[in-house]
Amino acid sequence: MAHTAARRRNRLPIGLVLPAAIVLGLALGYPLIRQVVLSLQEFGLAQQFGQPPEWTGLGNYRELLGNGELWPVVLRTVAFCFVNAGLTFGIGLALALLMTRMSRVVRVLTQCGLLLAWAMPVVAAMTVWQFLFDTEYGVVNWALTRAGGDFQNHGWLQNPWSFYMVATIIVVWMSVPFVVFTTYAALTQVPEDVVEAARIDGAGAWQRFVHVVLPSIRPVLLVVALLQVIWDLRVFTQIYTLQKSGGVTADTNLLGTYIHTLGIKGGDFGMAAAAAMFMLALTVVLTAPYVVMMLRQERDQ
Amino acid sequence: MSRRHGGRGTRLGADLIGVVVFLVCVFPVYWMVSRSFLPRNRIKGEDPEIVPTHGTLANYRKVFDDGSFNHALVTSLSVTLLTVAVALLFAFLAAVAVSRFRFRGRTTFILTLLVIQMIPAEALFISQYKMLDGVGLLNSVVGLTLVYVASVLPFTVWTLRGFVDGVPHELEEAAMMDGCSRTGAFFRVTLPLLAPGLVATGVFGFIQAWNEFTLAVVVMTDPAKETLPVWLVAFTDSRSRGVDWGAIMASSTLITLPVIIFFLIVQRRMVAGLTAGAVKG
Numbered sequence: 001m002a003h004t005a006a007r008r009r010n011r012l013p014i015g016l017v018l019p020a021a022i023v024l025g026l027a028l029g030y031p032l033i034r035q036v037v038l039s040l041q042e043f044g045l046a047q048q049f050g051q052p053p054e055w056t057g058l059g060n061y062r063e064l065l066g067n068g069e070l071w072p073v074v075l076r077t078v079a080f081c082f083v084n085a086g087l088t089f090g091i092g093l094a095l096a097l098l099m100t101r102m103s104r105v106v107r108v109l110t111q112c113g114l115l116l117a118w119a120m121p122v123v124a125a126m127t128v129w130q131f132l133f134d135t136e137y138g139v140v141n142w143a144l145t146r147a148g149g150d151f152q153n154h155g156w157l158q159n160p161w162s163f164y165m166v167a168t169i170i171v172v173w174m175s176v177p178f179v180v181f182t183t184y185a186a187l188t189q190v191p192e193d194v195v196e197a198a199r200i201d202g203a204g205a206w207q208r209f210v211h212v213v214l215p216s217i218r219p220v221l222l223v224v225a226l227l228q229v230i231w232d233l234r235v236f237t238q239i240y241t242l243q244k245s246g247g248v249t250a251d252t253n254l255l256g257t258y259i260h261t262l263g264i265k266g267g268d269f270g271m272a273a274a275a276a277m278f279m280l281a282l283t284v285v286l287t288a289p290y291v292v293m294m295l296r297q298e299r300d301q
Numbered sequence: 302m303s304r305r306h307g308g309r310g311t312r313l314g315a316d317l318i319g320v321v322v323f324l325v326c327v328f329p330v331y332w333m334v335s336r337s338f339l340p341r342n343r344i345k346g347e348d349p350e351i352v353p354t355h356g357t358l359a360n361y362r363k364v365f366d367d368g369s370f371n372h373a374l375v376t377s378l379s380v381t382l383l384t385v386a387v388a389l390l391f392a393f394l395a396a397v398a399v400s401r402f403r404f405r406g407r408t409t410f411i412l413t414l415l416v417i418q419m420i421p422a423e424a425l426f427i428s429q430y431k432m433l434d435g436v437g438l439l440n441s442v443v444g445l446t447l448v449y450v451a452s453v454l455p456f457t458v459w460t461l462r463g464f465v466d467g468v469p470h471e472l473e474e475a476a477m478m479d480g481c482s483r484t485g486a487f488f489r490v491t492l493p494l495l496a497p498g499l500v501a502t503g504v505f506g507f508i509q510a511w512n513e514f515t516l517a518v519v520v521m522t523d524p525a526k527e528t529l530p531v532w533l534v535a536f537t538d539s540r541s542r543g544v545d546w547g548a549i550m551a552s553s554t555l556i557t558l559p560v561i562i563f564f565l566i567v568q569r570r571m572v573a574g575l576t577a578g579a580v581k582g
């Protein structure tokens with residue numbers, strides 16, 4: 001009796017969750033399973049034209065690891081991720097701290113500017129930055145030439161290092177505002193009397209920061225840093241568009257564009273699926289601490 | 302934190318950096334908008350005009366006359382509005398269930414949402430492409446909407462749940478005491494209080510779907526089915542026509558405009574919420 005009553009009580013909420021669950025299952029759950037299967041199959045051009053896919057076991061993974069293409073891409077992806085996340089986080093934190101020292105007018109001005117950069121759609125930002133760094137009509141080349149450098153018709157995207165430098169400038173420009181706003185909001189919550197008490201006790205500015213301010217904003221900083229790592233691990237649009245406007249694809253691929261090149265452009269879906277599983281694993285490893293933390297929060301509520 | 306400490310020197314230094322940051326943030330946006338009003342010969346002049354006067358609307362006219370922009374605009378609007386409508390409805394139902402009921406599978410559902418939010422689109426688009434290809438939904442508004450709804454749902458449920466949590470269920474109970482049915486109490490009392498939350502969440506969904514590029518470039522491979530972001534990248538890339546920076550900047554400005562407007566609406570609410578505690582202190 002009690003059992004059926006419980007079941008009836010469950011019916012309404014489960015019905016409410018069902019539409020969302022079905023969409024997620026269809027658009028994410030099924031592809032996930034499909035991808036695992038695909039990564040264990042030979043699925044190239046012949047299969048595109050109707051031949052049944054052939055089981056190859058771990059063949060795709062072995063080839064991926066063996067052909068020497070994947071590791072450089074993974075290495076570049078992780079390096080790009082940490083450099084960008086580190087720069088974004090460092091600049092963002094420094095700016096948030098500086099904002100507490102600014103006069104009111106300048107602070108509002110700075111916030112408006114950051115808001116504008118934050119709101120810019122990725123593709124629009126990309127076209128503008130491509131224009132700024134354009135070989136012939138870019139204002140960067142013009143300004144550097146004016147300043148006495150030899151930058152007439154300088155191409156920024158052919159060399160992988162300067163390609164990544166341009167990509168980093170763009171990614172950091174777009175990501176810093178989020179860090180600043182979140183960190184600044186946390187800074188305004190630090191109890192003033194505690195900071196004041198530390199000052200009266202003779203703590204210098206640096207000591208106050210390390211022993212009073214930092215501990216109280218640590219949870220926010222942790223979330224911001226982890227989100228930044230997740231986002232910078234999956235940079236796709238910026239690399240894709242810069243490659244289109246002159247970057248050498250093979251030398252500048254990160255994991256996202258590498259998977260795209262293998263599968264959508266190259267038609268080798270088995271290999272692309274295996275590479276995508278790699279990306280999935282990398283994400284899980286890097287985000288596990290965040291998920292565990294959120295889980296703990298959920299349980300405490 | 303106190304703003305009184307630190308001498309006049311640190312404030313001057315901070316202000317100086319603040320102004321530089323403002324300029325660095327604003328310059329690309331300024332360049333985009335100002336170049337969009339310049340004719341081709343003035344964009345390609347020897348020295349760029351830093352502060353131009355006497356602009357022209359020729360670039361905008363060119364963008365609209367071309368036709369492919371309008372076509373992509375219709376596709377973008379269809380996908381975005383459909384995504385927002387479906388995601389908002391489904392997320393709302395799920396948020397009510399998670400917030401107001403304790404049921405079996407609730408924790409699993411919340412956990413799944415959390416994990417899904419971490420999955421990068423790039424790690425699944427290969428099999429999503431294969432799936433949509435298999436059922437004939439590549440290059441279709443429905444196919445792209447399906448993957449978009451799935452990608453905004455976790456965030457939408459999460460946010461809406463917070464809003465539903467914020468409406469005390471004692472209010473509903475009071476209405477039920479006064480003779481409302483449970484459903485009636487929900488629609489008359491709780492739903493109106495949730496309206497701002499629904500608007501904010503909907504706007505967030507709109508911005509995400511409007512800006513999305515990765516899945517769009519994978520799913521909409523046919524040039525006739527491009528969304529605005531995919532169209533813009535293709536337009537920028539069409540080297541054969543000679544890069545028309547004026548027209549590119551004009552279309553970038555057009556794509557940016559609705560986002561900036563919506564962003565300002567939501568942002569004020571967000572910052573207000575974040576700093577509410579500080580103002581009181």
